[in-house]
Amino acid sequence: MPSLPTPSADPGSDGLPSDQLFFAQAACALAVTNADGLILRANATACRWLGYDNDELVGRLRMPDLLPIGARLFHHTHCLPILQVMGSVAEIQVDLRNRQGERIPMLINIMRVVDEGRVFDQWALFKASDRRAYERELLIARKTAEAALEARQGAEAQLKALNEQLSAADRRKDEFLATLSHELRNPLAPMRSALDVLTMKLKGVADERLLSAFDRQLRHLTRLVDDLMEVSRITQGRMQLQQEPVELTALVQSAAQDVTPLMQAAGHTLRVSALPPPVVVNGDATRLAQVILNLLTNAAKYTPDGGLIDLSLSCKEGHAEIRVRDNGIGIPAEALGSVFNMFSQLEPALERAQGGLGIGLALVRGIVKLHGGTIRADSAGPGKGSEFTLRLPLVAETVREQSPQSDGPAAAGLRVMVVDDNQDAAETLTMALGMFGCEVRVAHSAEAALDIAARFTPQVALLDIGLPDMNGYELARRLRGMPAMAQAVLIATTGWGQEKDREMAFGAGFNHHLTKPIDFEQLRRLLASSM
Structure with a gap:
């Protein structure tokens, strides 16, 4: 037999309820009858509620005769085409009295179906009291679910706010570390340069x-x-x-x-x-x-x-x-x-x-x-x-041989311009470059650097980024715009060493990016390659 569809109300003018009815599936009595109402099959719940044994019900009694409203039920049915099955559904709330005369407030649902030319009616009986209890349970469950949903939404909002705070704190931490590193590198640069100069000058002389x-x-x-x-x-x-x-x-x-x-x-x-x-x-x-x-x-x-x-x-x-x-x-x-x-x-x-x-x-x-x-x-x-x-x-590739490093002057006669607003850093770097054999000019501002570049035409320029009048990126672009500096080697010397800082330097026209304090051996190799 086809299964029962979801019960629905007939909204006609015959007094049937027009709202959707809910009921407790656990308290359901089911019976199947032929077109004349003769009971062909019934479950244990139907037998218990109606007060008959199964043998007394099946094949002996008609379902309409057991209910006070009798055949009137069929007056309220209407036909619904369901695929190739013709069905009729009615839903009525009645007061049923069983064989013992006990009153059972009922909600009755009937569906007429046609199966291979045979007509059957499926009867479903539900206790009205169970329905009300079920609806109360549904209401409680719904309120509980709504409260849980509100609580979840509130928790998600708090979690989102907390995540945003943590993300902001993490960004501030990263920014602080980058700034701290930059500020520490500024004094380290002249100290490193001064020590390298002293080492070269006093090698073999002092303790x-x-x-x-x-x-x-x-x-x-x-x-x-x-x-x-x-x-x-x-x-x-x-x-x-x-x-x-x-x-x-x-x-x-x-x-x-x-x-x-x-x-x-x-x-x-x-x-x-x-x-x-x-x-x-x-x-x-x-x-x-x-x-x-x-x-x-x-x-x-x-x-x-x-x-x-x-x-x-x-x-x-x-x-x-x-x-x-x-x-x-x-x-x-x-x-x-x-x-x-x-x-x-x-x-x-x-x-x-x-x-x-x-x-x-x-x-x-x-x-x-x-x-x-x-x-x-x-x-x-x-x-x-x-x-x-x-x-x-491990990999099975061979390694390019490193060319031997020279300890002697590798950039003799190379014209180099040093631009740094930190006078200690500029002076110590100039001393080191002088020991490399370079001819050096120093500027402490971008405007001074542009003036020196026009007269001195350096082959290499080491530019600090944080200058007082113009940042080093703009200075590099201005220098590149001078015909005499188009082929010069520009080296960024800065305390800012993140990848984005390197990308900005190369985008502004720098050839190399060195993070302070400068590795003098690395600088020596760059100068040698610029000859």
Whole structure:
């Protein structure tokens, strides 16, 4: 038999209810009759409500005779075509009395259907009292749902507002780090230049231990500033790698040389074990060197004076493995999973004077992840040392040979203009360029630079960006507009070192972008390539 459709009211003038009726499906008596009303099938609920056994009902009694309204029901029916089935539906609320004379307030729904030429009526009886209870439950459920919806909407609004506040706070944090880095680099630049000049002038003359101490601490401070910027880039997803085949043996040995002064100052023994070249990975050599230096610096920092630190490079299962192991303060087992988190600090580390900012290992993990590698920390516990294992996928490419670096003047006779409103920075940079053999002119403003450029026609111009009268980007564009400067090499020298700052510099016509404090060896190579 076809199933009953959803009951609907007949809105005619015969007194039938015109509103949609709801009822409790659980309290439903069903019966099927032929066209004459003879009961052919009935469920247990129908038998119980009407007060008859199933055998008494089926095939013996007519449904209309059991109801007070009798055949009048069919007077109120109307036909509805449902596919190939002809049905009639009526819905009436009546007072039914069963065989025992008990009154049952009922809601009756009848549907007439035609199945293979045979006519049947489907009767559905619902207790009116159940209907009212059901409607009350529906009302309560609806109010509860509406209240829950309002609460959810309020919670979502609060969450949205909180997310906006957190996003704004995160942007302010990034802006603060960028500004802090810029402001710290400004005084670092003349200090770096002055130290390099002193080193070149006093080499072999004065006691180099003093200069080495200055150099060591200045490099450490510069590295902290760089780490702040790198972490900010990683958290914003804006770090871009300059990837190329990198030979790790040379990189590891170079990193070991860079930390030699730090190891010697603490009385540490640094043992280096590296496979012979080539051990090649695809990556950013500068970033990978930064990772190794951070691991070595951490090992030196958290190992008592006179400690032993091992740096090794090996290959295993298609990966290069770099291990840094020390016999220092160690890491508690419960902290091994959090040492790479931002601003993570261990209690033993906090007790040491060189506790640090807690960003170095977070930076290491971020850079390694960008290279498709992994980093893991292991320790037997407090006081038992630590080991950090870095794994990077190997590639089978050969590495371009590096041309040897010259220690002598590489830019003799090169005309260079230095533009910087920081007089200390300009003066120390000028001294260094003079020792390279360059002919130098200095300007402390953009207008002065334009005047000098017209008379001096420099081959190279090093321009600060934050000038008092005109920013360095506009100055670069103005210089490019001068016929004599069309082919000059313009180098941005600035404390702003984010990727967007580099893009703005290149867009303004700069050939190179150097972040303060300037690496003099890098500057020497740029000047040599400009000859």
